[in-house]
Amino acid sequence: MELILLTDRLRLRPTDESDLDLSLEMFTDPDVVEYVCDLMTESEIRNEIPNWTRRGGNGCIGIWCISDRDSGEKYGTVFLLPMPIDEDGTDYSLVVPGRMPEAEIEIGFELKRSAWGKGYATEACKRVLQFAFEETPLNEVVASFYEENIASRNVLEKSGLFDRGRMWCYGEDCPNYRITRNEWMESQQNL
Numbered sequence: 401m402e403l404i405l406l407t408d409r410l411r412l413r414p415t416d417e418s419d420l421d422l423s424l425e426m427f428t429d430p431d432v433v434e435y436v437c438d439l440m441t442e443s444e445i446r447n448e449i450p451n452w453t454r455r456g457g458n459g460c461i462g463i464w465c466i467s468d469r470d471s472g473e474k475y476g477t478v479f480l481l482p483m484p485i486d487e488d489g490t491d492y493s494l495v496v497p498g499r500m501p502e503a504e505i506e507i508g509f510e511l512k513r514s515a516w517g518k519g520y521a522t523e524a525c526k527r528v529l530q531f532a533f534e535e536t537p538l539n540e541v542v543a544s545f546y547e548e549n550i551a552s553r554n555v556l557e558k559s560g561l562f563d564r565g566r567m568w569c570y571g572e573d574c575p576n577y578r579i580t581r582n583e584w585m586e587s588q589q590n591l
């Protein structure tokens with residue numbers, strides 16, 4: 401399975417240890433983590449790298465590094481990971497080679513601050529949805545966000561996910577955004 405995904409402007413590849421620089425830039429920036437997690441220290445980030453480089457299924461599930469197709473500059477990450485229900489973060493023990501997690505699969509993304517406002521998150525999100533529905537057995541992809549995170553909601557709506565009301569995830573009552581394989585296929589016919 402080809403895990404390097406290209407778009408007009410971007411190259412997505414599975415994250416690896418060399419992405420520590422990007423993780424340090426993003427997760428020590430209060431603007432980036434505002435609706436994601438607490439600010440992280442360098443040692444906390446280093447400790448998470450083994451989780452952030454895990455892949456599940458046939459490689460289908462995990463985190464991709466988003467970079468510029470021409471310059472190679474890293475902009476951020478986009479992921480397909482098991483949606484936490486009662487926990488307040490991803491359970492990486494479910495991300496196991498050769499097995500799809502028995503959980504709903506969440507799409508999510510974060511960009512470093514200087515990469516906001518250029519359409520990169522939507523471009524990457526759309527490409528990963530294409531991958532999900534063309535290359536993996538997934539029948540539905542879900543997403544959520546803090547109500548105040550309008551930028552995140554906009555990315556999901558522009559990427560074709562639908563507002564389905566509310567759901568319980570991350571141990572809270574949250575927005576419930578989803579797209580099924582059939583809905584995605586229909587959206588491709590209408591392009």
Ligand SMILES: CC(C)(COP(=O)(O)OP(=O)(O)OC[C@H]1O[C@@H](n2cnc3c(N)ncnc32)[C@H](O)[C@@H]1OP(=O)(O)O)[C@@H](O)C(=O)NCCC(=O)NCCS
Binds near residue numbers: 433511512545
């Ligand atoms: C969520 C996040 C990725 C959204 O970033 P973003 O830059 O708003 O989203 P996109 O990359 O899709 O860019 C869209 C913006 O680029 C603009 N844009 C500029 N050039 C563009 C182009 N060529 N194509 C498309 N859009 C373009 C759009 O007009 C839009 O700006 P607007 O919202 O002011 O109208 C970003 O805010 C972020 O990283 N936040 C911190 C992490 C986070 O909260 N993640 C989500 C957790 S649920």
